Amino acid sequence: MNRKRGGPTIKDVAQAAGVSIGTASRVINKKATVRPEIRNAVLSAIDRLNYRPNAVAQSMRRQSTQLVGCIIREINIPALAAFVRATHDVLDQAGYSLVISNSEGIREREIELIDRLGRLQTDGVILGPYSPIDAQFEKVLHDFGGPIVLVDRDKPDWADAVMADHAGSIEAATTRLINLGHRRICLITGRPDLFPAGERVRGYRNAFARAGLPVDEAYVRTTGFLANEGFRHSSSILGGKDAPTAIIAGGIDMLAGVLRAVRVRGLSIPQDISVIGSGESELAELHSPPISIQRWDQAEVGRTAAHLLLRRISGDRTSPPEHVLLPAEFVERGSIGPPRQS
Amino acid sequence: MNRKRGGPTIKDVAQAAGVSIGTASRVINKKATVRPEIRNAVLSAIDRLNYRPNAVAQSMRRQSTQLVGCIIREINIPALAAFVRATHDVLDQAGYSLVISNSEGIREREIELIDRLGRLQTDGVILGPYSPIDAQFEKVLHDFGGPIVLVDRDKPDWADAVMADHAGSIEAATTRLINLGHRRICLITGRPDLFPAGERVRGYRNAFARAGLPVDEAYVRTTGFLANEGFRHSSSILGGKDAPTAIIAGGIDMLAGVLRAVRVRGLSIPQDISVIGSGESELAELHSPPISIQRWDQAEVGRTAAHLLLRRISGDRTSPPEHVLLPAEFVERGSIGPPRQS
Incomplete structure (x- = not known):
């Protein structure tokens, strides 16, 4: 357990490739203004040194943490696991990681968690609050500062939402x-x-x-x-x-x-x-x-929520809030029959 | 959806409190060297301005993101939801948020996710890999750079582990x-x-x-x-x-x-x-x-894994790896009986 954090820096990469730090940075950040032979020299140095760009430092520059928060009442419910899985998959595909938090449906927890996700600068949050949406709670959601998608909730109406019928x-x-x-x-x-x-x-x-x-x-x-x-x-x-x-x-x-x-x-x-x-x-x-x-379809709820959020994260902050109502059906099985004559 | 990220900075707080930025910072970072009346002035300015310290910037300073990664094969399994819930609760109590990732038990995914959690600088990771623990995979775990706790795995033996009997x-x-x-x-x-x-x-x-x-x-x-x-x-x-x-x-x-x-x-x-x-x-x-x-007890597995990880995160990098074997029992119910005579 003696491994230490750290390892090669961008300076080491630049040195090994025989280029300036600015050039190495342009390659790492995928700018188009680097000549192919220079790019190859840097990529090979990255490979040789096993250099990993620091995601925290990168997020400082581009104002994105690639993190999305999800607050649910209780992950320990099979149907919600399907929802979380589908949300995760869409976000993962887009390069985002999912920070998941259990609120137990308690108002103080919900408020604390939204605040914490704000301080972590997550790029957005998906949640289905159990708190009544009063002025105080709406302010908490507002103060989060990033896009919010509601799951099976229709309030506040300025947020995107996915619901089932x-x-x-x-x-x-x-x-x-x-x-x-x-x-x-x-x-x-x-x-x-x-x-x-x-x-x-x-x-x-x-x-x-x-x-x-x-x-x-x-x-x-x-x-x-x-x-x-x-x-x-x-x-x-x-x-x-x-x-x-x-x-x-x-x-x-x-x-x-x-x-x-x-x-x-x-x-x-x-x-x-x-x-x-x-x-x-x-x-x-x-x-x-x-x-x-x-x-x-709980998975469809998760997929839809993730897509709505990614649309906002990728820059669309002006189109009106979208409220998606997914279909639900009654499936009859052996557990119902005529009532016993009493 | 017109809310913008940002808001008051530490400079605004210092100005409103009539103190230097250094003093405001000492209050925010809970140093003991600030006089009570100054501390109160800063806290009241924080309150008035609704200032929220930037967690990303804080993590740059103290080398901690307060994030813990958890990689599981499939969140969509009821028993794993209980494990995730218990892990979450212990970490949450200690102020850590949980980044959860689904590997589907696919080796490439596992490697990619460990690498991603490393780039996010999560403070540690809890996982039960499905990949054979060969030299390449062990190197990936090593390169993560922070403490690792294995769940229901006994290899690699240099990592802490929780298993059931x-x-x-x-x-x-x-x-x-x-x-x-x-x-x-x-x-x-x-x-x-x-x-x-x-x-x-x-x-x-x-x-x-x-x-x-x-x-x-x-x-x-x-x-x-x-x-x-x-x-x-x-x-x-x-x-x-x-x-x-x-x-x-x-x-x-x-x-x-x-x-x-x-x-x-x-x-x-x-x-x-x-x-x-x-x-x-x-x-x-x-x-x-x-x-x-x-x-x-899947919840006990989660609690134990979280406690083992927190011990390493809080500084213990030298004590030998701990392998905890939790009890398991056979519970007989109506689904077994003598075989039919054929």
């Missing part, structure tokens, strides 16, 4: 349950001021409205997206009177909790309870029976 | 299958020159040796850790004659593929085939029946 797919899911005969359908999701939660509630209400049925608010649970909320709400509502005959886990992190609650009560899917999840996962696909889901 | 837990799993009456037990894992694969094969062989049984090499499949290998080997071996009565998915990314192959053939677990996975997951826990696994 949660309303349409949850309306289709709810309609299907209603057509099967369900009336006591429990939707568990996040706070309605967050885009994906608000949209899921909207889709749910639309389905009841179209069917000419009233919504019983006791079955609409919107306290938060955290994983344990899925278990907590399912557990309490399945144990009460007028238990639901169907549960929609309206968050990518909530299906496991719902399934645990169903298992604890010894209920069978779909005979005793129909279950619908949000987002594709190995769990939904390979469960017995497979779980019906609201599905959208 | 795959041999012991797979030996326990295999022994349990043998005791249930299984003889045709298929182990699917990575190339044996990678630590976790080599160790799993060793544990498997130990179990047969202790039982006084020969190993039939046709059931030991060690072509790679990629997710599709689980499906490919299960599919082909379940379709052949002398199909196995039990399959061990010897990689954290392989259980889903094995379960898909089992489903395609219409087999029941454990009546037709016993299945054991590697690593805890929602899929293993909530499958019907739940899947027996070889289990270790």
Whole structure:
């Protein structure tokens, strides 16, 4: 462990190539004004000396760190890993590295992380904040100073954003349950001021409205997206009177909790309870029976977010903010059926 | 989107506080040699102007970027997300940000990424390379120039490393299958020159040796850790004659593929085939029946790796390399039973 930082400098390269430091620098920075034989001499010296240009020093010159920040609530969610992977791939292809930070959905953390990414001079940031977008939070985003792309958020409206059509797919899911005969359908999701939660509630209400049925608010649970909320709400509502005959886990992190609650009560899917999840996962696909889901392409969300950000980083700071709504669909599998006659 | 980078400089702060730039700098860099009333004047000017010290410029001075690199094969694996999360949390607590890169297990990518992290002057790197550790790759690691911590790798031996006891837990799993009456037990894992694969094969062989049984090499499949290998080997071996009565998915990314192959053939677990996975997951826990696994604490791997790295970053470059072996256990669930009488 005795290796020291450092190694050959641009001065060493220039000396070895028999050129000035300015000439060596022009070759390293890929300027076109160097004669081929000189360029070759410098490149060969770089090779011989194993010289590596210092990225930090380079970033001072060109005002770019080639770093992009990504703040997510919880990397430990399979569906978000797919999103991170796709974001990473597009940025990597363009020569950018991804600084990833976990906010746990805590406002103070989000503010601290945005500030830290600003101090690191990351060239841009991709995030889906859990904080309410009030004046203070909007100022934090503003002060970051570089382009911002929102993921599954529609505010603040001056930022580029990528979202999925949660309303349409949850309306289709709810309609299907209603057509099967369900009336006591429990939707568990996040706070309605967050885009994906608000949209899921909207889709749910639309389905009841179209069917000419009233919504019983006791079955609409919107306290938060955290994983344990899925278990907590399912557990309490399945144990009460007028238990639901169907549960929609309206968050990518909530299906496991719902399934645990169903298992604890010894209920069978779909005979005793129909279950619908949000987002594709190995769990939904390979469960017995497979779980019906609201599905959208998390990788496409990541790719789109990265492309929107790269467009801004590469200089387009003036065209109006772009809000991209990606499609989502309802995928029916064996986890839903008619309600048990009670 | 018209916000520009920049804002107040240290000169502006010094002017507003009525002090020299040197004094302002001493306050910002937390030197103890500034009188309280002067310090307060500077801090109040920083506050008033909303001055943010430039992290890039700071890192030039103190030779630290507060960045740590992490190269993994595939972030899109649930068990690795838990590892990344834990690594992130320890580093975050210490003020470091995590640059994460996906290598896809491709040698050229690994080399390019290590080089890139070196040019970014990250303070250290955590990785579990898939490349054979030959002289060329060892030189790449050396040339990185900062401390390196290996995850689930034991080479090169001059680096700190964190590993899990795959041999012991797979030996326990295999022994349990043998005791249930299984003889045709298929182990699917990575190339044996990678630590976790080599160790799993060793544990498997130990179990047969202790039982006084020969190993039939046709059931030991060690072509790679990629997710599709689980499906490919299960599919082909379940379709052949002398199909196995039990399959061990010897990689954290392989259980889903094995379960898909089992489903395609219409087999029941454990009546037709016993299945054991590697690593805890929602899929293993909530499958019907739940899947027996070889289990270790992925979060503890991440925490340990981060602590080892921070120790080196904070100055300890001389104490001998530390190799930490974390425990792993065999967790029996409903997915195994006696083999069907044929």
